[in-house]
Amino acid sequence: MAYVAIADRDHEIEHHDPTTFITKYIWSQDHKVIAIQYGITAVFVGLVALVLSGLMRLQLGFPDSFSFITPTDYYQFITMHGMIMVIYLLTALFLGGFGNYLIPLMIGSRDMVFPFMNMLSYWVYLLSVIILLASFFVPGGPTGAGWTLYPPQAILPGTPGTDWGIVMMLGSLAVFIVAFTMGGLNYVTTILQARAKGMTLMRMPLSLWGIFMATILGLLAFPALFVSAVMMTLDKALGTSFFMPAIMSMGEQMSHTGGSPILFQHLFWFFGHPEVYIVALPAFGLVSDLLSTHARKNIFGYRMMVWAILAIGGLSFVVWAHHMYVSGMNPYFGFFFATTTLIIAVPTAIKVYNWVLTLWQGDIHLTVPMLFAIGFIFTFTHGGLTGIFLGNVVVDLPLSDTYFVVAHFHMVMGVSPVLVVFGAIYHWYPKMTGRMFNQTLGKIHFWATLLGTYAVYLPMHYLGFLGVPRRYFAYGDTSFMPDSAFALNQTITVCALFVGVVQLIFLFNMIWSLKHGEKADPNPWKATTLEWQTPDNPPKHGNWGHDLPEVHRWAYDYSVPGYHDDFIPQNVPADENAPVHDEGEH
Amino acid sequence: MTYTLVFLAVVMATVISWLLRQSLNTEPWKADDPLENQPGRGVLPTEPAKIGLISFITVVTSLFALFLSAYLMRMKLADWSALAEPKLLWLNTGVLILASIAFQLTRGAAKRGQLLTVKSGLVAGGICTTLFLLGQLAAWQQLNAAGYFMASNPANSFFYLLTALHGLHLLGGMWVWGRTTARVMSGADAESVSLSVELCTVYWHYLLLVWVGLFALLLST
Numbered sequence A: 001m002a003y004v005a006i007a008d009r010d011h012e013i014e015h016h017d018p019t020t021f022i023t024k025y026i027w028s029q030d031h032k033v034i035a036i037q038y039g040i041t042a043v044f045v046g047l048v049a050l051v052l053s054g055l056m057r058l059q060l061g062f063p064d065s066f067s068f069i070t071p072t073d074y075y076q077f078i079t080m081h082g083m084i085m086v087i088y089l090l091t092a093l094f095l096g097g098f099g100n101y102l103i104p105l106m107i108g109s110r111d112m113v114f115p116f117m118n119m120l121s122y123w124v125y126l127l128s129v130i131i132l133l134a135s136f137f138v139p140g141g142p143t144g145a146g147w148t149l150y151p152p153q154a155i156l157p158g159t160p161g162t163d164w165g166i167v168m169m170l171g172s173l174a175v176f177i178v179a180f181t182m183g184g185l186n187y188v189t190t191i192l193q194a195r196a197k198g199m200t201l202m203r204m205p206l207s208l209w210g211i212f213m214a215t216i217l218g219l220l221a222f223p224a225l226f227v228s229a230v231m232m233t234l235d236k237a238l239g240t241s242f243f244m245p246a247i248m249s250m251g252e253q254m255s256h257t258g259g260s261p262i263l264f265q266h267l268f269w270f271f272g273h274p275e276v277y278i279v280a281l282p283a284f285g286l287v288s289d290l291l292s293t294h295a296r297k298n299i300f301g302y303r304m305m306v307w308a309i310l311a312i313g314g315l316s317f318v319v320w321a322h323h324m325y326v327s328g329m330n331p332y333f334g335f336f337f338a339t340t341t342l343i344i345a346v347p348t349a350i351k352v353y354n355w356v357l358t359l360w361q362g363d364i365h366l367t368v369p370m371l372f373a374i375g376f377i378f379t380f381t382h383g384g385l386t387g388i389f390l391g392n393v394v395v396d397l398p399l400s401d402t403y404f405v406v407a408h409f410h411m412v413m414g415v416s417p418v419l420v421v422f423g424a425i426y427h428w429y430p431k432m433t434g435r436m437f438n439q440t441l442g443k444i445h446f447w448a449t450l451l452g453t454y455a456v457y458l459p460m461h462y463l464g465f466l467g468v469p470r471r472y473f474a475y476g477d478t479s480f481m482p483d484s485a486f487a488l489n490q491t492i493t494v495c496a497l498f499v500g501v502v503q504l505i506f507l508f509n510m511i512w513s514l515k516h517g518e519k520a521d522p523n524p525w526k527a528t529t530l531e532w533q534t535p536d537n538p539p540k541h542g543n544w545g546h547d548l549p550e551v552h553r554w555a556y557d558y559s560v561p562g563y564h565d566d567f568i569p570q571n572v573p574a575d576e577n578a579p580v581h582d583e584g585e586h
Numbered sequence B: 001m002t003y004t005l006v007f008l009a010v011v012m013a014t015v016i017s018w019l020l021r022q023s024l025n026t027e028p029w030k031a032d033d034p035l036e037n038q039p040g041r042g043v044l045p046t047e048p049a050k051i052g053l054i055s056f057i058t059v060v061t062s063l064f065a066l067f068l069s070a071y072l073m074r075m076k077l078a079d080w081s082a083l084a085e086p087k088l089l090w091l092n093t094g095v096l097i098l099a100s101i102a103f104q105l106t107r108g109a110a111k112r113g114q115l116l117t118v119k120s121g122l123v124a125g126g127i128c129t130t131l132f133l134l135g136q137l138a139a140w141q142q143l144n145a146a147g148y149f150m151a152s153n154p155a156n157s158f159f160y161l162l163t164a165l166h167g168l169h170l171l172g173g174m175w176v177w178g179r180t181t182a183r184v185m186s187g188a189d190a191e192s193v194s195l196s197v198e199l200c201t202v203y204w205h206y207l208l209l210v211w212v213g214l215f216a217l218l219l220s221t
Helices: A006-012 A021-026 A031-061 A071-107 A115-137 A165-193 A206-237 A261-294 A302-318 A331-359 A368-391 A393-399 A403-433 A439-466 A483-516 B002-023 B048-075 B088-112 B115-145 B154-185 B191-220
Strands: none
Touching: A031 A071, A031 A115, A031 A403, A031 A483, A071 A115, A071 A165, A071 A206, A071 A261, A071 A403, A115 A165, A165 A206, A165 B048, A206 A261, A206 A302, A206 B002, A206 B048, A206 B154, A261 A302, A261 A331, A261 A368, A261 A403, A261 B048, A302 A331, A302 B002, A331 A368, A331 A393, A368 A393, A368 A403, A368 A439, A403 A439, A403 A483, A439 A483, B002 B048, B048 B154, B048 B191, B088 B115, B088 B191, B115 B154, B115 B191, B154 B191
16 A cells, blocks of 8 residues: 555544643643743753853852852853753754744644654653753762863862762763654654645755754764763773773772773764754754745745755764864874865855845844844854864864863854844744734843843953963963953953843743733734644644645745735745746746 | 764765755745645655654664774773673574564564464564573673673673663563554454554564674674
8 A cells, every 4th residue: 555645644644632731731742832841941951051151250250259169169060051051952942942843833744743752752851951950969069070071080089070970961961862862753754754735845944954954963963972971971880991091090090991081082072063063053944034034035045055954964974073183183184174174164154145145135124033043143153253263273272272162162052053042932932822022122132142242252262362271260370361361351251140131031021921912913924934824823732723734835935026915825825817936046 | 983984974875865856956936836746745655653763773873883983993902802702692693583583474474464473473573582682681691700790891891881782772672562562462453563563573673683793793803
């Protein structure tokens, strides 16, 4: 019997609506509820990490002033801040949050193809978060090994949290990877198999292309983290020597024999570099849709954008060792990785050009989501350019252990994706809640965040050029650091605290608008994609009422000449009387 | 990392070239393009569960390829001393092959609707797999008794770790096997479990392949 696509046998599939409060909102298998559960959990741990960064900045800006921050605390704050932000906030929010919410709605499906596994994915993710946060309360506290957890120091006495913290961190990561795999298999299969009639792959909004490719990268790259986490746990708990070399600790010979710390670095960065794109690709996709929608213009070079995503995905697996130039590698090896690193800048640059050209002569509406999207172009270009500096071995060697690196990755991987997160939350908030947020507060939030983060990270580049080393608890008396560097550190701290506090405006806006926001129009931004065409707002369980939508066009029919409206939703058939238009992207 | 890179290159080349083929010769900006009415519209003519399983197998292969790479890199260091594998592993391999054969036969029977063969095939597959797992535990016992402890040499550590991981993956398969068997025993007909049986069969063949690969690696080093 020939296989019939899900969209073609919709009426034969029985749909069970959840009936009790618990199946609706807690043990829910509805992708929208799971998305919101993911989102709230991720934002919550993100806030924890934000507070940790504030504490770190207090110490760096005003050393000796805060007796409650000891060196041990400081390293624990660094480690937890980094790990939470990269994995438990950004990865979970983009894929578990936006992926879950947008995939079924944007492809015109009723839900994910494996809803039960989807639910399990969230609860296992929550478990990993609980294990992670619990490590704050165990004897010795959380690990302070730095977010890269390099052995041997990660498990040797002297590093904070080597009793319990490191084991809980590694365990939490392993659990997170299980959760991600369950979600990721769902996202890939759903995009491949559950698309509505007429929704060819090349009609998918770029958000989905970004999420799709990022999920594939995650599925293939997270095993590397899993492998390193498992082997390091064994080194710590059972005394094996996968990574641990023969080593003296506190004057005593340890039982470990000749393991290889470099092996860990290879495994870690084999995951770690694709991870950058696991976060960046969904951001690229979402921002493309925000720019196109709010500039009322089709995305410039849609096919080029898709190909760039594919190219970045493929190349992201062959650049990992550019994080290891300082590990003493063979110079030819370094040369190879510098080359691949520079090559991956090409598709990335194509995307940046296309975003700018999408804005070019567009009918730009400076709405709150659009402000964040445009802000992203600035911060991402900025962070990307410093990446080209660091991708070259000779430039990287002197800068690698300085604040230049901190500035680089916070611009490219911290600020940029977070701006997209905010833009996307504002953009889809009316769909998720049925209410409009307060625009003025949104704009204040944007300007304070953008200018504040620039005030934090621009000076850090300068500190890096001065040679101020990163990871230090305090600098004491040094001859190479001028007084201006100390003054700058204080300024950065003040700005960072300001940016942190400003996020309360965002939280207030989101929570207050739930009850008091204006009732939102079902399609307030006049967008073309399917999620805005649902019969109910917010969409109910099953998303589409009785009939699944049929798709007749791509997601970017904005300002089509000859039409009354400046947008044509994807489910509107081609009108025979409509003027012929084929000036797409020639 | 060569093996991992080769594996990933193959996976990424397959995925990307398939996606590229979907994107070439399309004019996405055209509404109601006749291309969209082509059969399948890019939806693969396969049950989602099979695609899910194949994707999962790819992930697991990535995991084992990374362990292989780690194994080979760690092996080059000075303190490595080869492990004497217990003879029992040969017997275990044979039992796992029997399990695979049992599933293969069950799959055919499920397609033809032969309920009795499905029942006995599933039970036989389950018993063989349980025997394999017990056999692996016995092999651990033998090694332990002979003084090859987890931490005494990296070769031992890898042996325990890899066999444990492989066993855990089999246990995951046993969960699906258990659900399927329970359904058949409580009166489901053969066709209704046909998909589950097929997925189990593919998964068991795959894990047999992984085990043969691991065993060959352990024997040759």
